[in-house]
Amino acid sequence: MRMTDRRLAIDAWESLFRAQHEVFEEISGDFGDGLSQGEYDVLLTVTRGADMTARLRDVTANMLISQPSVSRLVDRMAARGLISKCPDPEDGRGALVRATEQGAAAFRKVASLHGKAIAERMSLLSDEELTQLRDLTAKLRKTASDC
Template identity: 50%
Template sequence: MADRAITVAAWESLFRAQVSIMRALAADFPSEVISLNEYDVLFNITRAPGRRLRLKDLNQNVLITQPSVSRLVDRLTARGLVAKLPDPRDGRGTIVAITDEGFDLFRRVAITHMDAINRQFGDSLSEEELRTLADLCNRLRPELDRA
């Protein structure tokens, strides 16, 4: 087991780096089009097979809390960016699917957002360092072990 002081120092460094990068990305984000939380929801849906995701699974992957996700999905539905469908495997469940309009908007915003990520994050590390960082962060995510 690692020394507790080293562990805490590493955590503090990781956390502060994440907060600093997220603040910079939020400042660069095209929020007049869509919020960062809305983007996160659309991002997760687009990564799912068939660009559809059970609401329950969406809740586990986004960066906001469950009640906020439900309200946000309702707002995205009202804007025509996603559709809520009954889950054919579970009558109580809901499937959230991105619409063509939602996917087009997501792609436009994603290009701008990826450029900002590259400026704020990618330009600071080599490709080898980025691969190492991704591997280390993935090891810290216990839900990846269940996938």
């Protein structure tokens, strides 16, 4: 690993952290009208899967909360009728999570507003800058997962 200017690294980290926090604060208003951000994140993973279905372990891997917290969230969502949960026939210990029509409709409603808010906020950056940002954050995430 090459040497990095420590002060520059700290400044860049603080700027990234503050930007994420400020953008998150700004767009957090997109949630609360039927779906929490956690519920949205679950449905984001599930609706991208074939037949709007995903393995619970894949949902958990995409979340920023602990596995027990994801399990409780999924159970609450199933009780609300947003998703269904059943045993995974390919993994006796696992579960499959599937969006219901109600869950998919709620997701589409929030996703439309959320996507518009994100696009507006990110319009401060050019397409080239957005590509750089995506690639740089992916590089940081890959490095963190390699540790």
